[in-house]
Amino acid sequence: MSDSQPQDAGNAPRTPPRTLFDKLWDAHVVTPESEDAPAVLFIDLHLVHEVTSPQGFDTLRARGIPVRRPDRTLATLDHSTPTTPPDADGTRHYYTPQARSQVEQLERNCEEFGIRLEGWDSAQRGVVHVMGPEIGATQPGMTVVCGDSHTATHGAFGALAFGIGTTEVGYVLATQCLLQRKPRSMRITVDGSLGTGVGAKDLILHIIRTIGVNGGTGHVIEYAGSAIEALSMEQRMTVCNMSIEAGARAGMIAPDQKTIDYLRGRPLCPQGEAFDTAADGWLALRSDAEAAFDREVHIDAAEVQPTLTWGIDPGMSMPVGARVPEAGGPGVDRALHYMGLSGGAPLLGHPVDIVFIGSCTNGRISDLREAASVLQGREVAEGTRMLVVPGSEAVRRQAEQEGLHRVFLEAGAEWREPGCSMCLAMNGDLVPPGKTAVSTSNRNFEGRQGPGSRTHLASPLTAAACAVAGRVVDPRDYLAAKTGEAA
Amino acid sequence: MDAFKTLTGPMLVLPQENIDTDQIIPGRFLTATSFDGMGDHAFADWRYDSDGNPLEDCVLNEPRAAASPILVAGRNFGCGSSREHAPRALLGFGFRVVISSEIADIFRSNSQNVGLLPVVLDEAVHRQLLAMDGESLTVDLEACEVTAPDGARHGFDIDGFARYCLLNGMDRLDYLLAQDNNITRYEESHER
């Protein structure tokens, strides 16, 4: 395996060794970059949601131009949507009239421009980064964009996936292309194995703390190494999802047999023989052995502990058993004050008001299974509210088939309809001012989960354990095998 | 997009590092389907208490804030989400230039796309400007330099294409639409 030759399509002359990112970049250049102008890059898949698209469609309307490739455009409703069920007559309880009109506007735009919308009547609807891979829209080797910074999630499949602004949404709708300067490359190699009770979320929080919230700025990250290979596809998505929290343009992982096995049979993937042919090409995308990266980082998986954020950016995290930093320095003081913590105090035992399980980081079926394994036969602590929001209709169906929703409901948690929900609190699911939340989402910025909300990011296992205890605890004391003790 | 050539005006300094887009424009304002009026909500949770009353100790509420076209902010400005509402809110508030020692990728490209000039200066110069709140600065995009209140000139780097677009108020969509032949050729050769 190690003696790899660059695998060129056709019989082009031998090229220097290339990274996974180089191969994807090269394959999508419509017009090469020059000193005077960025590259024109072709986009294979454009994902659209209600929040960042309306002004993009307006641009097309104002100029009287169609969507160039409706067949490469896929829309969903997720951010502004209520997660409470509709009334018997179908009435949905939007948080505000603007939220309703934003959703209705996307419905109209999709109708007018001929775009496939996984809307209210779809059995696939979900958070854009949960849904795309589930239905096989996301495939290795693709360029994927969305007006959403967590688009890097799709990089778990060996796609080059990144977030864009609304003006660029308009560009892609109109031309299926973007203007891009090629970012630098960075490889984060994680070797060894993660300990019991330590998951992909802990790993990515650990990585962000290690390289810093701006550590990936200007770079596309490739995650590699034995600990990454050992992750399931869902766990790989959790890792790639938070690349932006380290400032990176994108995060990606080379396709392997797990990638192929996950995708086989998904509705939007090639089927039958065509799938096998595609899969051969996907496996050849991995970085060549000799390929050079602009920056290399090594992480030892054994060092990763269950990790929570204590402060107001995703880099302000710590192993669950550690103490928050001592006061001193404007950044730390502001964070301690906002979070209602004293410098040097342990986080263990800190009271928790709200627990949120969901989002494009940790709203997949494996995340819900982990949370349910902790809650099985236990109850959410009195005075603590727990919200479980599946990432998509498919996740909801699967969870209900497995009876996970019953575990949540019997424990006293709320079981909601799919959506972004409390991850960014646009739809009315919010953390009240001054309340402390342990959340499986991806951002702990001031006010992210509602004005004055105090967010501790954590894994589904940790979040569920904190819900049972009503305070911050070490999830390893609550693993399924230990049911009955430690409460 | 309005063209930008050169500008002289007072700086407003927000020294915090890692000011994220949720601070610049909180999520609850993203249900708007137009960018009009976005400036009213810029830094809403810094400027107003939970009842909507202006907070007196917030520099953004001082009369000079709305009259300052240049925002000088701590390192890693604009990190977080891809919401274009953030540079739009800053423009709406009255800023035309954002200066830091580091500006997050997506925020930077969004800013360039909507006509807010992002300027990255090296750390020493940035540190000096952070201590000059309220003083006047000249930002010259043609010369790619800023002139500090003490008369010292400092060059900055900006992508040549982004500079061209800003200087001429050029919409990148026109440039992309003009690539139609190349795009069609690409589609034909890559999609059998």
Ligand code: SF4
């Ligand atoms: S779940 Fe959160 S991070 Fe993910 S797309 Fe929705 S709002 Fe964005």
